[in-house]
Each structure stands twice: as C-alpha cells, then as structure tokens.
Amino acid sequence: MAMARGSANFNDNEGSNNTGGLIRYFIPWKGDKSSEVVRKIVFIASVGLFCVSLGQLKSYLNTTNGERSRAHGLVEQYEPKFDENVDYEANTGSDDIDIADPDESYKKREVQKWVKDKKLLDRNDDVVGWIKIPGFKDSDGDAFMSFPVLQGKNNDEYLYKDIDGNYYESGSIFADSWSIISKERQSDNITIFGHHMGWLGTSFTHLSEYEQGADFLKDHAVIEFNSIYESKCKYAIVSCFMINTDAKDDNGDLWEYIGYRDFNDEQYRFDEWYDEITRRSWYSSDIKCTEDDKYITLSTCSKLVEEGVRWVIVAKKLTPDDDIDAIKASYKERADKDIYFPKIWKDIYGNKTVYKGWEY
Template sequence: MAMFNETANLKERDDSNFFLRFVKYFIPWKGDKTNEIVRKVAFCASIVLFSMSLNELSDYLGASREKQKSYIQKVVVEYEPKFDDNVNYDANNGGDDYDASNPEASAQKLKLQDWAKPLLKRNKDVIGWIKIPGFTDYSGEEYINFPVLKGEDNDYYLYKNLDKEYYESGSIFIDSASVMDENGQTDNITVFGHHMGYVGTSFTHLSEYEQGVDFLKKYPIIEFNSIYESGRRYAIISCFAINTEPEDDGGDAWKYVGCRDFNDDDNKFENWYDQVSKRSWYSSDIKCTEDDKYITLSTCSKLLKDLRWVIVAKKLTAEDNIDHIVKSYKERPDKEIYYPKYWRDHYGSKKIYQGWEY
C-alpha cells in the first residue's frame, strides 16, 4: 500500500526523443491543459515580439549609422580643401600681405584662405580642417576628415553638426579657451571629437593607434589647418590613455586640456612635455621645443569609464624630416609607461587594444 501511495501520482515516462520533448514544452500540443496552452501561447508571442523589436532596432541603428555617415560625407565632398604633398612652413603662409624680406614677417596677420570662405558662409564658427591622410575605409574615404569648429564653450558642438542641428556624432571642435586666428595660435590646441563605437564616425578610429607602433608608422601625420593656413602638417609625438576623475588615479588627474600656453606659470613646457612623454605608448626622435606649436586630439575610450584616448602632435618645421621621424618610432616597454591607477587595476601595466569599437 505504501509503495502504491509513493507511485500513484507519477506521470508516465516520456520516451520520445529530446527534440520532440523540447518542442512540446514550448508549443501547444494535443492533450495540454488550459493553463499550459496559455503559458505556451504567451511564450511564443513574446518570442515573436522580441524578434520584431530586435529587427526594428537593428534597422534603426543601421539607418542612424548611415544617416550620420552620409551627412559628413556630403560635407567632405563639398568643402574638403585639397592640398598638395608639400608642407608649408611659412610663418604667414605666403599670403598676399606676406613679405619674406621683412624681419617682422612672423608678426604680420595671416590671410583668410580661399578654401575656407564657402565654409564660413555656412557657419561662421568654422575654425579649420583636420585630416589624417591615407587612413581610409574600404571605399577610400578617410576616417578622420572633418571641418573643425569653435563653440562658445566646450559643450556647444557636442551634439550639433555644421548646421547647428542635433547630430548624435557631434562635430570636431577645439577648446573654446584656445586661440586660432589671423594672429596665430595657442601653443597647444586641444581638439575634441566623440568615440561613437560601431557607428565609426567622428574620432572613433583614433583608437586604432592603440594597435602598436606599426600602425603609427603607417599614419604618423595629421593635416591640421586653421582657416588662415594651407598645407600645414603635424607629426604625432605621443599617444596615451588618461583618467579624467582624480579618484581614478589615487586622487590625481593631469588637466591636459588646460595646457594651452607654455608661458603660463602653471603649464611650463618642460612639465607638459614630461607628462606627454612618460604616458606615451611610443617614443621617437622628434625634436620638440617650447617654440613649436602642438595639437592634442582627445576622444573618449570605451575601455574604462571616464577614460580618454589622447594623441599629441607637433607642427612640422623645415628642420623636421618625415622619413627620419617615421623610422625613429619605437614601441615603449610597458614598464616605462605611466598608466592611471584604475587602468593598472583592470589591465595591469600593459597596453590593450580591443578593436576600434571600444
């Protein structure tokens, strides 16, 4: 009797194959009770809705990506300045008002360049153009090839395009406290751009410089011209990851954006150059002095929260030899590189590259 009571409520063993049992668990089947049918129908309906939502999300993201890329591609086609391969070293860019025989020529005002005039008609905040020549996608379009703007503050163009309309990728813009006009430029100008992940727009592809020194040797030069210049080029001297919150590096955060003029008591050239050198993933034989001009490209990194990926480049002078510069690039040993504390906590003292989406 006891044995009967133990076994009376056991269901008959289902000897059907696994696939059939799996299907019966999720699909309404002959003999199911009402509550089982309701459960299975609800489950199937949720799967259908999820699949439709996933497909719509994929279509939306794809459309958003193409829309953002399409906008900037049209801007590039219409306005991109075409410079030859010669580097322009003239202090005054050879403008009509420039007199090379004048010992005070460097103090003369720069002349607005013809290539910039159509852009200024569209937006008076345009300050220049930036490009990394040769760094292209499969279709031959440069990843980094944009007009550069200057807003009333460093938030204005975060999510606005050239036409001051909402644009998720934002614009490429310089630090609003920097100077870049007909009288010259700040010693070091920070240029900002978003890291857009899989969308790939803005400064996303700067993260590819995390790959190693061979990639740097392929794309060592940045074209960066104010609207008063043509043919100016910069050679990369440093690439590094840096924290923006003090608590991520033992209570300290080097304010690289604030380093503008080297005659500032708080930002002497020696201190600035020491910081960009000790943090850099690469080294070179490029001669750098406080009399040179520099740009600092800054974008977010997906590797850690509040992390920035930064590339510093020096404006080429007549004394610089590009071939020699490229040959001099070397991978710095990890132990010689200064990494923020929270980088060391996550990755140790070593370089990381996880693809340009990160």
C-alpha cells in the same frame, strides 16, 4: 514525434476553418492545457522580442548610414585639396605676434583661399579649420578622419550638434573654446575634441586604432590640420596615452593636459607638459620638440574603460628641419613597465597596453 503531435493538434483544432485553426494554434484558447498556454505565451513573447530587435536593427542601420552620409557630404563639399606646387602660405602673415604690442601695423593672418572658395564660413562662422589623417580610409575608400573643426562659446556647444546647429549624435569635431585661433595668432597647443562612437565608427572613433602598435603609427604618423588662416600644414605624432579625467581615478592625481595652451604661462610650462606626455606615451620616437613649435592634442573617450578615461594623441607641426621618413622609422613601442597608467586603468588591465579593436 513532438512535431507530429503538434501538427495533429493543429489539424484537429483547424476543422474546416484554416484561419481560425491557425489563430488557435498560436493564441491561448479556452480549454488549452497549461503546457499549451505556456508554449503559446513563450511563442508570442519571442515574436515580440524579434520585432523589437528588428526595429532596433533598422534604427541602427538608418542612424549609421545617416551619420556617415552626413560626414561624407561635408568632405565632398568642403575638404581642402592642395596642389603641392602652389605656395598657399604666401599671405598668411606672421604667426608670432605680440597682441599686446601697441603698434598695430603688423600684418594679420588672412582667411585662406580654400576656405573662401568653398564658402565654408558662410555655412557656419564658428568653423576654425579642417583636420584630416591622410590615407586612413574604410573599405569603400571614404576617409575615417576628415572633418571641419568648429569652436563654440564653450566646450559643450558642439557636443551633440552638427555644423548647422542641428542635433547630431556624433557631435562635431571642435577646438577647445579657450584656445586662440585668430587673425592675430594661434595658441601654442590646441586641443581638439571628438566623440568615440564605438557602434557607429564616426567622429574620433578610429583614433583608438593607434592603440594597436608602432607599425600602425608608422603608417599613419601624419595629421593634417589647417586653421582657416593656414594651408598645407602637417603634424607628426609625438605621444599617445590614456589619462583619467577625475582625480579619484588616480589616487587623487589629475594632470590637466587641456590647460596647456600657451607655454609662456608660468602655471603651464613646456618642460612640465613635455615630461608628462613623454612618460605617459605608449610610443617613443626621435622627433625633436621645443616650446617654439606648434602642437595639436586630439582627445576622445576610450571604451576600454566604462567612463572617466580619455585616449589622447599629441602631434607637432612639422618644420623644414624635420625628416618625416626618419621620424616614422624611429617609432617604437615602449616597455609597459616604463609607461605611466592611471589607477583606473591598472585596476582593470594592469600596467600594460591593450587593443581590442576600434569599437573600444
């Protein structure tokens, strides 16, 4: 009946002018009852809200496609491809050089062929390497994790810039500016940063999938990271953990994991670092780690807490003595009670691990 009355009202107002009647049906008009005025205002507001939402959806899709296309374009153009039968490291030089040694006759590391051939440094000489998690792909077969790694003058430079220095919401993947990646040497542990773009799925977003359990870790245990002076380097994941970035979020305690670059520094000793990444880790394994090994630390935000928490993954550079199949088989989920969580996490989730999907 309401629809019938509405139609009748529309026809009465319409007269012989369809356009005028249509306008009067939707636009407040002189002589309208208050209920009609309210109905028309609500309708207009709804149309306006729909248009705004449609515009936001279009913007979201355009941004998402644009950011993903940009990332995939870099992969297609520059991602290193290695032939397992070729020894790419024959001319890399020693990685254990005392740069204070007055005898400069040592052999320096050389920029690798995969960098030179693709002229990657011509694009930006702040590029210091490439990081990839093999086999980690979306439904279209595109890699979630395959990026050039840049290193700026400070750790803010590439937060919202692409490889060409243009504004880029997802930012670049970048190495800690205080870490050393040079012809002479490489820091013992290099922290590599990337945004968690929960609504886009770009940058380091999909690192959050390592929160879901040991089975996922076993399937994606290896990270490939090659500085521009290296080739075919693989790292096995050692630890995954949540950590606060402000002392107030953990009863005044703050462990500065970023500061552990070289383990010969008295303030940043290997045993302290290893104890911390072990007690905080969501997983255990049989992987052997020493201060003579090389490590990378991947750091991104966690959307599981509004702010102030980082999801961190530490991986060790594999040596000929490491059996990767045995390492994968050894991964286990640690009991929640044995894991150290910061207070800001425990206040929300208690002393337990949580996984809500890569968006978080």
